[in-house]
Amino acid sequence: xxxxxxxxxxxxxxxxxxxxxxxxxxxxxxxxxxxxxxxxxxxxxxxxxxxxxxxxxxxxxxxxxxxxxxxxxxxxxxxxxxxxxxxxxxxxxxxxxxxxxxxxxxxxxxxxxxxxxxxxxxxxxxxxxxxxxxxxxxxxxxxxxxxxxxxxxxxxxxxxxxxxxxxxxxxxxxxxxxxxxxxxxxxxxxxxxxxxxxxx
Numbered sequence: 001x002x003x004x005x006x007x008x009x010x011x012x013x014x015x016x017x018x019x020x021x022x023x024x025x026x027x028x029x030x031x032x033x034x035x036x037x038x039x040x041x042x043x044x045x046x047x048x049x050x051x052x053x054x055x056x057x058x059x060x061x062x063x064x065x066x067x068x069x070x071x072x073x074x075x076x077x078x079x080x081x082x083x084x085x086x087x088x089x090x091x092x093x094x095x096x097x098x099x100x101x102x103x104x105x106x107x108x109x110x111x112x113x114x115x116x117x118x119x120x121x122x123x124x125x126x127x128x129x130x131x132x133x134x135x136x137x138x139x140x141x142x143x144x145x146x147x148x149x150x151x152x153x154x155x156x157x158x159x160x161x162x163x164x165x166x167x168x169x170x171x172x173x174x175x176x177x178x179x180x181x182x183x184x185x186x187x188x189x190x191x192x193x194x195x196x197x198x199x200x
């Protein structure tokens with residue numbers, strides 16, 4: 001497996017860059033893994049220990065969202081370079097190749113749409129760039145599941161705290177300045193299905 005799609009289990013997450021030739025991003029997962037282990041404490045959390053757990057889960061949540069934002073940027077860069085390569089293939093590579101193979105006509109000197117698509121789908125550079133966008137989407141989805149887990153863990157601890165203090169239903173700001181109305185879904189849409197459908 002190439003480094004571009006490596007997920008190093010343990011303390012480091014290695015993520016490819018959207019811009020070719022740049023070294024991969026490396027995310028330290030120490031705090032995230034520590035917070036994951038502390039989820040087991042939810043089975044016996046009380047009003048004294050809940051605030052500490054809430055703080056731990058909130059910090060991990062914020063850190064995961066920061067990573068997701070960086071990956072979203074890299075995904076956008078990867079799409080940009082994939083689209084650039086697609087344009088080169090469609091405008092330059094495909095017409096020349098189809099002409100050499102005798103597959104172009106006077107009516108369609110650049111070849112038919114199906115033939116240009118066939119050339120595009122065999123272009124190694126384009127396929128590699130497409131693979132990178134899918135890899136980045138997978139990393140984003142992986143972190144999104146973690147952010148949702150920390151969000152749920154936070155509210156589980158908060159519910160115990162609120163019930164114990166008779167404040168269930170009150171709204172306040174989470175630590176580190178994140179509003180309760182913000183949840184993992186707010187990052188949804190930053191990365192969607194790559195739109196590389198060939199239009200001819």
